[in-house]
Amino acid sequence: MYEPKIIGYLCTWCSYTGADTAGTARLKYPSNLRVVRVPCSGRVSPELIMRTFDQGAEGVLVLGCHIGECHYDTGNHRAAKRLPILQKLMEFAGLEPERLRLDWVSASEGDRFARIVNEFTEAVRAQGPCQWTMISRRLPVIRHPLSAISELDSALGGQPARITDHGSLFTDSIRAKARELLSTGQVECVIGYEVGPRGRTRPAFVYQPDDVERLVWNRACTHNLTAYLREKLYATKPGTPRKRVAVVVKPCDSRAINVLLAEQQFLREQVHVIGLACEGIVEGAGFEPVSEGQLQARCARCIDRMPVVYDTLIGEPPEVGQVSNLSHDLAQLEAMTPAERAGFWLSQFDRCIRCNACRQVCPMCNCPTCLYERDDSLWAGMGIEPSEKRTFHLGRAYHLAGRCVGCNECERVCPMKIPISLLNRKLAKEVEAAFGHRAGGAPMPSPFVTILSGEEVRP
Amino acid sequence: MNAMPREELAHWLDRLAGGKTLIAPRDVDGVLLYRPVTSSAEVVWDFTRPVMSIKDAFIPATERLLMIEKTGQQIRLIETLAEGEQVIFGVRPCDARGMKVLDALFLDTEPVDPYYARRRENTTLIGLACRELGPTCFCTTLGIALDDPRDVDVMLTEVEGGYAVQIVTAKGDALLKEARGWGLDVEPQIPDRSDLSTQQPVISDLRSLDWPPYFNDEYWDRLAERCLSCRICAYVCPACRCFDVRDEAMPSNNGHNQYERIRCWDSCAGVNYRRIAGGHNPRPTKGQRLRNRFFCKFYYYPQQYGPVACTGCGRCIDACPENIDITEVLAHVGQAGGSSHNR
Numbered sequence: 001m002y003e004p005k006i007i008g009y010l011c012t013w014c015s016y017t018g019a020d021t022a023g024t025a026r027l028k029y030p031s032n033l034r035v036v037r038v039p040c041s042g043r044v045s046p047e048l049i050m051r052t053f054d055q056g057a058e059g060v061l062v063l064g065c066h067i068g069e070c071h072y073d074t075g076n077h078r079a080a081k082r083l084p085i086l087q088k089l090m091e092f093a094g095l096e097p098e099r100l101r102l103d104w105v106s107a108s109e110g111d112r113f114a115r116i117v118n119e120f121t122e123a124v125r126a127q128g129p130c131q132w133t134m135i136s137r138r139l140p141v142i143r144h145p146l147s148a149i150s151e152l153d154s155a156l157g158g159q160p161a162r163i164t165d166h167g168s169l170f171t172d173s174i175r176a177k178a179r180e181l182l183s184t185g186q187v188e189c190v191i192g193y194e195v196g197p198r199g200r201t202r203p204a205f206v207y208q209p210d211d212v213e214r215l216v217w218n219r220a221c222t223h224n225l226t227a228y229l230r231e232k233l234y235a236t237k238p239g240t241p242r243k244r245v246a247v248v249v250k251p252c253d254s255r256a257i258n259v260l261l262a263e264q265q266f267l268r269e270q271v272h273v274i275g276l277a278c279e280g281i282v283e284g285a286g287f288e289p290v291s292e293g294q295l296q297a298r299c300a301r302c303i304d305r306m307p308v309v310y311d312t313l314i315g316e317p318p319e320v321g322q323v324s325n326l327s328h329d330l331a332q333l334e335a336m337t338p339a340e341r342a343g344f345w346l347s348q349f350d351r352c353i354r355c356n357a358c359r360q361v362c363p364m365c366n367c368p369t370c371l372y373e374r375d376d377s378l379w380a381g382m383g384i385e386p387s388e389k390r391t392f393h394l395g396r397a398y399h400l401a402g403r404c405v406g407c408n409e410c411e412r413v414c415p416m417k418i419p420i421s422l423l424n425r426k427l428a429k430e431v432e433a434a435f436g437h438r439a440g441g442a443p444m445p446s447p448f449v450t451i452l453s454g455e456e457v458r459p
Numbered sequence: 460m461n462a463m464p465r466e467e468l469a470h471w472l473d474r475l476a477g478g479k480t481l482i483a484p485r486d487v488d489g490v491l492l493y494r495p496v497t498s499s500a501e502v503v504w505d506f507t508r509p510v511m512s513i514k515d516a517f518i519p520a521t522e523r524l525l526m527i528e529k530t531g532q533q534i535r536l537i538e539t540l541a542e543g544e545q546v547i548f549g550v551r552p553c554d555a556r557g558m559k560v561l562d563a564l565f566l567d568t569e570p571v572d573p574y575y576a577r578r579r580e581n582t583t584l585i586g587l588a589c590r591e592l593g594p595t596c597f598c599t600t601l602g603i604a605l606d607d608p609r610d611v612d613v614m615l616t617e618v619e620g621g622y623a624v625q626i627v628t629a630k631g632d633a634l635l636k637e638a639r640g641w642g643l644d645v646e647p648q649i650p651d652r653s654d655l656s657t658q659q660p661v662i663s664d665l666r667s668l669d670w671p672p673y674f675n676d677e678y679w680d681r682l683a684e685r686c687l688s689c690r691i692c693a694y695v696c697p698a699c700r701c702f703d704v705r706d707e708a709m710p711s712n713n714g715h716n717q718y719e720r721i722r723c724w725d726s727c728a729g730v731n732y733r734r735i736a737g738g739h740n741p742r743p744t745k746g747q748r749l750r751n752r753f754f755c756k757f758y759y760y761p762q763q764y765g766p767v768a769c770t771g772c773g774r775c776i777d778a779c780p781e782n783i784d785i786t787e788v789l790a791h792v793g794q795a796g797g798s799s800h801n802r
Contacts, residue, residue, distance in 0.1 A: 055710060137710070146488040198595075202782035203685040223781070228685075286780060351487060353511070353520060356729070357689035357780060373731065381707045382723045383521035413780035415510055415691050417490050 004058040004124045006032045008117070009044045013071040014106045015063035021110030029117040032124075033061065040064065041102070042075025046086045046398050047371065047379050049100065053090075054136045054387050059099045059124035061117070066104040076104070081435075081448055085401055088430045092334070092423070093394055094342025095132045098123045131342040136387040143347035144340055146419065149329040167291075170217035170276060173314045174248060177274055181246050183209040187272050191228055192248040193221045199289025203228065217248075217276065219292060220285035224407040225249065226256040227363040233266040246272035250281075252298075254307035255405040255440025256363045261309075262445040263403075265366060275307030277315030286412060298408045298421070301327075308441060330425055349389040351416040358410035358420055359396060364403045371395065397423035402431045402446030405439050463638065464621040469499040471638040472548060480545040482516055484509050493547065502548065507593040508772060512697030513547050513554045514561065517578045520694075520724050524574065524704070527718040540577050546634065548585045553598045553772035555586055555610035557697025563764040564700060583634050586611030595773030597786055600661045603771060618650070661786045662793040665767060670758040673792055680746035682788070685781040686728065688745055692752065692775040692783070693726030698768040701725045701732070727751050753788050 010016040016037050022029065038044055041064025052060050062083060064076040083102040091097045101120050105113045134141050178190040192215040194204035201220040205228075206212055225247050232245050249257065254275050261268055280299030284290045306317050333341060356373075359365045372380040372392045380391040397404075397420075404424040411421045431437055435447040463471070475481050476498055483502040485494045491509040493516065496502055526537040558579070565575040588606035592599070599605075608614035612631030615622040626632050662668065693699040703725040711717040725732055728749065733742040742748055760768035769785070776784050 196782050196784065197787060198776075198782070198784065200782045205681075205684045227687075286782070287777070347488065351490060351492075353694050353724075355690040355694050355726075357687060357691050360687035360689040361780060369731075377705065377707050381721075382703065382705050383707070383721050384723070385521070409780075413687075413689070413691075415695060415778045417488070 002125060002128060004032055004121070004127075004130075005056060006034065006059040006061060006121060006124060007052050007057045008033045008035045008061040008063065009038050009041070009048075010035055010105075011041045011064040011071075011076075012037050012039055014065035014069065014104075015041075015113065017107035018063070018105040018109050018113040021108060022113045023110075025110045027110055027114040029114040030121040032059075032121050033117050040070065040072055040075035041079035042070070042072065042077070044079060044083075046082055047395055049083075049086060050090070050391055050394060051379060053095065053099075053130075053132050054391060056133050056136065058127075058130040058133060059120065060101075061120050062100075062102045063105045063113070063116070064102075066106055069106065085427065085430055085434065085448075086398060089394060089398055089401075089423070089427060090132075091338065092341065092426045093345050093390065094338050094340075095130075096127045096338045098127055099130065099132075131339045135342065135346055135390070141346055142339075142343045143350075144336075144344040145347055146344075146417075149332040149344075167216075167218045170314055171215065174215050174217055174274060174276075175212045177312050177314075178206060178212040178215055178246065179209045181272060182206070182212070187244045187246040189232060190215070190246040190248075190274075191225045191232070192274075193217065193223070193225075195289075201286060215248075219280075219282045220290050221248075221250070222281045222285035222296070222409075222412060224253045224256060224361075224363055224409045226253050226260065227361055227409070229257075229260065229271065229363070230265060230366050233270050242267065242270055244270050244272065246274055248274045248276065249307055249310070250276055250278045251304035251307045252278075252302065252405055252407045253363075254309050255304065256407065257309050258440040258443045259364060259403050259405060259446075260366075261443040263449075272312070273307070273310045274312045274314065275310030277306055277313075277318050278302075279305070279318045296408070298406060309443075327425065329419070330422060330429075333422065334426075345390065346386055348418050349386050349393060352384070352389040352393070352418055353416060354384055354389065354392070355415065357413040357415070358393075361409045361413045362400070363407075364400055364405075365396070371399075393418075393420065393423065397427055400424055401427040402435070402437055402448055403439050404428060462618055462621050462623045463615075467638065468615070468622055472499040472502065474637050475546050475548075475634070478544075480543055481548060482513070482545055483548040493549075506549075507589075507596075508551050508553070508774070510774070510778070511695055512557055512772065512774065513550055513584075514557060514697050514700070516545060516547055516582060517558065517561065517575055518565075518700060518702070518724075522574060522722050524720045524722055526709075527706070527720065529716040529718070530714065540574060541581070544581045544583075545578075546583045546585065549587045550584045550611055551589060551772070552586065552603050552605065552607035552610065553596070553601075553770040554697045555584055556598075556601070556603055556607070556770040557772070558584070559610050560698040560760075560766045560768050560770065561700055563766050564760075568764060583613075583630050584611040585631075585634075586614040588614065588616040590617065593773065595776040596771065597661045597773060598771035600665060600786075600789075601767060601769060601771040602665075616650075662789045665757070665789070666761075668757065668789070668792050670754060670792065674750070674754070678791055679750040680744070682783065683745035683749040686745045686749055686783055687781060688728055688730055688748065689780075690724075690726035690729055691778045691780070693728060694724055695774040695778045697770055697772055697774075698756070699726070701727060727755065749783070753785070753792075756785075757789075757792075 010019060041062055044062050049060050064079055067076060070076040079102060087097050087100050103116050131141055174192060181187045190206045192204050193201055194214045195216055196202050201218060203223050203225055204214050206214060229247060233243055257273060280295045282290050282293040283296055359370060372395060380388045408421050437447045472481060476496060480495050482493050483496045484491055484506050485496055485501050486503055487494060491503060491506055492511055493509050493513050523539050525539060528535040565572040606616050608625050608627050612628045614625040614627055626635060702722045704722045706718050706720050709717040709719055734740045756768040
């Protein structure tokens, strides 16, 4: 009979003692469980759980104190917030949700401990061998190509971009504002867009009032320029005045500013936000000399047409055609079986070359050293095994939960066309469902970094 | 010179795929890549160039150098050299030149890299001449012709009804022995591409560029402002070859521990590339890192190993999300009086 390997992370204060109680009472439970004693269920990070599965576990059981009884007051609240979302993410990536369980066992509940372990072992055994670990062990798994989910463009009916060319008008406004800000010394740099010699639109950094003629606005201004704020604003030596820059943002980018403000990456007064009304950006922007054409799928779905934070606003709320809030691809992926999804993501991550462009372009990926680029290979190795790349992409998606504003830069820059944004959209949906939080609508931190608001009292 | 009808070429590739690893341009979920194919039916015939070069058939993105087995007090080292012959079909002249660039370091300079040498020895390159220059191609600036046969084993050029076959090396000749009964009766009319091959180069004489005065040019900091410090440019490049080596634990059973020594691609654009023991980073800014990329290609590498480490394939131009364009850099360094930019 198939005997799954199960790892249990038990809080030392309640659940581990609960397991002792079960032992003292001579209660029987399956020997599939290998117990790791941890100081608190809040210590069991999502990375740890993913690593456990990668290393061959076929089920992970996390047990902590009941809500309200945490030795550290709030540790189990953190676990209660993190794990259900992690479960959704791993389910989306092809893990059967039955293989991960979070529950509460107090020191005196030996019978409850035995019952939970029995239930969980049965549930995991019923799932059979795990696709997830087969990928880690380099065993054959049936792959599913991208065409397994419907092409987004056709789902959107090939909606053409509406050409009500505000380009030159907006360009003039941006230049005028930039000249004013630079000549009065309010900012030392304006981050905007320019068109390069090949006709490709690209980021521009303007320092001199005479130089503002480089700045443009067109339908190919796809880059999220807030990603450059960090290095521009951090480069302040102690004792010198804080730097100030101006940045041109679309509505989606402006939400990124709110997230960064909430995370105290810089002060509000350091940034002069030049916000633009947006009718959407066209396909191929940034890579080809385009000015019109099909709307990007993310823009066809977009509900933000005006910036949510700005100092200067350019443009009126645009008349927008029907918002296609279509998520056919997401829905189709969700409708697959876990094994099919595992095969789908395997064939996607397989192409990844670990160039890290998705991470580098992301305004929210602002750790000085990425967790997945540590010299000790603690969470992911240096190589390009599909399991390592899966760890990186899922880990990154998880770190963006409640923070990703959906600018889709990660997907745009990917030379291998990996549909990374599916992960981000899935998590945004789950976070909104669980916590009512939408990233960047206001300068509010992600629900994962706040403590105790009641919504996490589950399961 | 002789010619081969297209069907016969397909048969030949099928036969090759039977005995060897045949690598050819293949559509992988909408991305064109050189990947192993099992039959000629999977091959994409019409293409400008795949997203990645052929270099990972010689220096894979991750390669195990050796395996370390520890049982009790015993330690065993297991060397892992690549086995099996491979044939790469559809090699563009720029990628073929890329292999010559890598040869200068891995084969022609001591110590010879045994992993690279083994793969190079076991691999035959079947070139396919380009019909035209792609929008970002500038191989002609590097002195490569669209149907340049110098760096491949067999060169194919599309002609009426099939492909003109040019046998370049003995290795190529041996490979063609496996093709039976091929040959068109007519002398193939090879299209003249000399006009394309002499198309206006980005810079007239690459070798004459004077790089050292540009070392302290503030241009690098300006150019690098929009650089993301990602590694796309190095990874898509047929001539970039930097790597990092690390020992990693492998999943293994109790009392029988296995580790592998792997080498993986690395890129000078990455923040940690130049960091040394103790944590110091002599190349901390993006401008310095980007400068190194171009100095390496056009100044350091030619000085140390001979060839220019660029083949004009234009992949980095296509793939850079922020439009850092190597031809713009060359134009900047080539402009007269550039040294006045010195700080």
